[in-house]
Amino acid sequence: MPVSPAPVSPVPVSPVDASPLGWLAETGAEWTADPQILGEKRLDRSGWEPDGRPLAVVFPRTVEQVQGVLRGASVTRTPVVARGAGTALTGGSAAGAGTVVLDLSRMDRIVEIRAADGVAVAEPGVITADLDRAAAEHGLRYAPDPASLEISTIGGNIATNAGGLRCAKYGVTRDSVLGLDVVLADGTLINTGRATLKGVAGYDLTGLFVGSEGTLGVVVGATLRLRTLPAATATIAAAYPDVAAAAAASVALAEARIQPVLAELLDAATLAALADFGMPQSGGALLIVQLDGGADEAARALDVLKRGATSVRSDGDPASLLAARRQALPAIERLGRPLIEDIAVPRSVLAEAVRSIADIARRHDVPICTLAHAGDGNLHPIIVAGSYGSPIPVAAHRAADEIFGLALALGGTVTGEHGVGVLKRTWLAQELGEAQHDLQRQIKAVFDPLGILNPGKAI
Amino acid sequence: MPVSPAPVSPVPVSPVDASPLGWLAETGAEWTADPQILGEKRLDRSGWEPDGRPLAVVFPRTVEQVQGVLRGASVTRTPVVARGAGTALTGGSAAGAGTVVLDLSRMDRIVEIRAADGVAVAEPGVITADLDRAAAEHGLRYAPDPASLEISTIGGNIATNAGGLRCAKYGVTRDSVLGLDVVLADGTLINTGRATLKGVAGYDLTGLFVGSEGTLGVVVGATLRLRTLPAATATIAAAYPDVAAAAAASVALAEARIQPVLAELLDAATLAALADFGMPQSGGALLIVQLDGGADEAARALDVLKRGATSVRSDGDPASLLAARRQALPAIERLGRPLIEDIAVPRSVLAEAVRSIADIARRHDVPICTLAHAGDGNLHPIIVAGSYGSPIPVAAHRAADEIFGLALALGGTVTGEHGVGVLKRTWLAQELGEAQHDLQRQIKAVFDPLGILNPGKAI
Missing domain, CATH: 3.30.465.10 (Uridine Diphospho-n-acetylenolpyruvylglucosamine Reductase; domain 3)
Known part of the structure; x- marks a missing residue:
């Protein structure tokens, strides 16, 4: 891949020294050990705090610079944590003591x-x-x-x-x-x-x-x-008395041979958070569907979604119809610190999963709002875990554990799309079983015999 | 996975003996060393002939029986060649001396x-x-x-x-x-x-x-x-003066934001073989397109495909419109023994690839008919390699090698969908490069440390 010359960087660059990190200077990449930047780059968006701070953050602009960093890291046995924007929700891009953060955000062409x-x-x-x-x-x-x-x-x-x-x-x-x-x-x-x-x-x-x-x-x-890119897209937002009816509508689409581009389900707790946020909602569950198969498909989808709905909107621009989904997280964030979980189940048991999560919330007395990608059975239960800055309540952790157990009990997975990071490693072992987990560790050893690539993550 | 009792088998089963294959009897699976069956099961559809015959063919009906076969094979260091219907075109399911064929065709529920x-x-x-x-x-x-x-x-x-x-x-x-x-x-x-x-x-x-x-x-x-399953499917067959025009029509569909389900291209040599076969064709290239995005999409596709076409058919049942594609291989098989090759190139150079293959055919004086999945740039040049039973002409092998070289030179791959088997192993090494090939061998060693699983294939 051809790479152009690096423009001037806005990030403060520490003076090159001959410390254990002297080898970084030889890579030609910009790097820093500025405490403030180290403090920023040690975290992702999971809320998980690694022990200590990384040694340095390096900002390569070329493939050759990345090669130099990995060569140096291999020679010095320095753990390397690669990072993009740091939006991981699992601790996957968190970087603790002794690591070098490889920030790839400037390789952005x-x-x-x-x-x-x-x-x-x-x-x-x-x-x-x-x-x-x-x-x-x-x-x-x-x-x-x-x-x-x-x-x-x-x-x-x-x-x-x-x-x-x-x-x-x-x-x-x-x-x-x-x-x-x-x-x-x-x-x-x-x-x-x-x-x-x-x-x-x-x-x-x-x-x-x-x-x-x-x-x-x-x-x-x-x-x-x-x-x-599809010639046209249609968006429909339908409210239902409860999650079971909304999930049934999603399944009915499939039975009518309609494959929506997206099918987003919001539960009663989420709709209540939106109402508090100034977006009044009707019904006990909302299903928002987008289609790109032409006018005929959109008309058929509307017919299907109307059945059992308390209200249906299909006019208006897509952004307005999707606004409840887009604003759900900001609305929930006003209630307290959100722990965004991520499980997937066979889509036929989606409603059962949402109801069981509501039960878990009641039993542990922890608010949980659930968003779901209904088309593929991927749920995001968002646990409101106390106020920002306070310790996460034990009840929130217990509720999360019950949610993971629920996913496996329903024949699903503990992570639909966010990954394992550090937060789900013990659950991963349970989901994979020992024989498969062992194979995965052996594959890791083939690629990373020294164990310097994001150690302690993913498997 | 639950497994039902095995019904009576129509395949002759040899008496259990205490030979080196005595362990097969312990698995509970039916097996045979009947020479005729060994002779059938040593081959796939590639025409490649392994040295010798397998020791036995085993027909498991349960997971436990497969586990028993693999355990016995590990203990006795016996190579195992798993097989379905044996339709591989690469030698991938061919089985030579010293192997046990694991025929999975009876696990068919x-x-x-x-x-x-x-x-x-x-x-x-x-x-x-x-x-x-x-x-x-x-x-x-x-x-x-x-x-x-x-x-x-x-x-x-x-x-x-x-x-x-x-x-x-x-x-x-x-x-x-x-x-x-x-x-x-x-x-x-x-x-x-x-x-x-x-x-x-x-x-x-x-x-x-x-x-x-x-x-x-x-x-x-x-x-x-x-x-x-789509609500409806439309099929269009369009003839063009040459492959370049047909390939351009395929690209024009994408530019019109139409994603066909399939887009099959037949070159002039294939059309000539079909004409000899009693299916007269017009034009120098045929493009057959199927769509499942509704009537509006089909109408737009028809408009696009008409441009530059010498004739277009969109009435008639899909089977009739697809008949030329379905009958292409039987038509080519009448010309002599077909070597079905399989390369993929970026779809923008599809026409260049087809023209270059025609050049290769002329230079080596070997008939080559090319079918292509135009939507994804996957070509099947079919080399007519002499008459059935006679040795494959050297010129056919040389033409095949040039086709693989062409694929790599055009930024493509030596196999789009048929696999590597034994026939493309040297080309695979070239496509992967040494570092990646070495990683793949290490992965193989993780899963198969004794080297008993289909040795000599795929990598």
Whole structure:
């Protein structure tokens, strides 16, 4: 991947010294040990606090600089925590004592968009929404759209195999990654996958790197699939007496052979938070659906969604119809500190999962508002865990544990799209079982024999 | 996965003996060393001939029997070649001297279709088209549709990450596999992935097994994604003066924001073979497109495809419009023994690839007919390699090598959907590069430390 000269950096750069980090200077990358920046870059958005602070934060602009950092880290056995925008909700990009943070946010060029091939090539620091906007100029879209898409990066999305709303129809990040440029732990650069839409040469290392949370290598470039931008999109917001009715409406769409682009469900607790926030809601549950299959499909969807609904809106602009979903988190954040959980269940038991979560909230006396990507059974129970700055109540942790147990009991998974990080490692072991967990550790050892890549995360 | 009692088998079963294969009897699985069956099961459809014959063919009906076979193979260091219907075109399921063939075709139950979840659970021996038909009863489809779908198995499709026609819109096999039950080399059973549409717990072992050609483990069960069956499908067949015009029409569809389900291109040599076969064709290239986005999309597609076409048909039933594509291989087979190649290139250079292949055919004086999945740039140049039974002409091998070189030179891959098997191993090394190839071998060693799983294949 060609790389242009680095422009001047706005971040304070510490003087080069001959400390244990002297090797960083040899990489040619900008870096800093400024305490304030170390303090910022040790955290992600999970609320999890690692022990201590990283040794330094390095801001590479070229593949060669990343290779230099990994080579130096290998020689000095220094743990490296790669990071995009730091929006992880799992502690996956948190960095504690003794680590070097590899901040890839300045490798932020969209290298090319090959519209006729349906392919884009991007550096890891590109903001996801920027790529989607650039694709739209060619009548294309980058489909994965995590809620963080305006602030999170392609590299971070790849590290966590980020999902989003549109993946009900267009798949998760892994489904849009064709090939990767990856710097291995020893500084070697490899190019996995391909630049074509199809290809089966060798084991799928591309898919293995996607979702590996920086523990197998550092992604420095990505060849991404772009999809056809639909000619038109229709949005429908339907209110129902309860979650069961809303979930049933979502299933009825599938039975009517309609595949929505997104299907977002908000439960009663979320609607109450929105009402307090100045967005009055009707009904006990809201389902917001978007479709891109033409006017006929939209009309059929409207017919299906009307059944059992207390009110249905399909006029108005999509932004207004989606506003309740968009404002849900800000509304919940006003109630207290949110712990955003992330489970997935078979979509037929979605309503049962939402009801059980409401039970868990009552039993532990902890407010929980649940948002769900109904189309794929991915739920985000948001636990309101006391006030900001105070310790997280024990009841909140207990409720979270019960939610993870519920996911497994319903045949689901403890993480639908956020990843494992540090917060879910014990649950991961339970979900995988010992034999598979052991295989995963052996794979980790193949890629990272010295254990310097984001140690203590993901597996 | 629950397994029912095995019905009586029509295959002759040899008397149990105490030979080196005595351990097979302990597994409880039916097996045979009948020379005729060994002779059949040593081959796939590639034409590649392994040295010698396998020791035995075993026909397990339960997961436990597969576990027993792998345990016995590990103890005795016996190489195991897993096999579905043996339709591989690469030598991937060919089995030579000293091997045991693990024929999974009798593990052929569709365990369940959970329509509300959009999920099916199937044993590996299920015929792909049977699963699709079973899904259709619920208004769903199993999207991957390799040309062999009426005879090939889900397990074989998973082993090769099979593609097909509809993957232009709905992705390849890997995109439809949510989770796998896999027996490891030592007989341990693991369950990878999940039963939900989304999930990111741990490294993607599911994706790693898909396409691994039986070299990492034996798939004994699969949890598969089903998709919504479209309300209606439209088919259009358009003839053009040449391949460049047909390829341009395919690109023009994308520019008009139309994503066809399939877009099949037939070159002049293929059309000539069809004419000889009694299916007269007009034009120098044919493009057949199928759409499932409603009447409006079909009308817009027709407008786009008319430009530059010498003739366009959109009435008639889909089977009749697709007949030229379906009959292409039988028509080519009448010219001589077909070597079915399989490359993929960025779709913008599709026409260049087809023209270059025609040049290769002229230079080596070997007939080559090219079919292409135009939507994803996947080409099948079919080399007519002399008459059946005679040695394959050197010129045919040289032409094939030039085609692989062309694929890499155009930024493509040496295999779009058929896999590596034995025939493309040297090209694989070239495509991957040494560092990545070495990583793949290390992954193989993690899963198969004794090297008993389909040795000499895939990597």
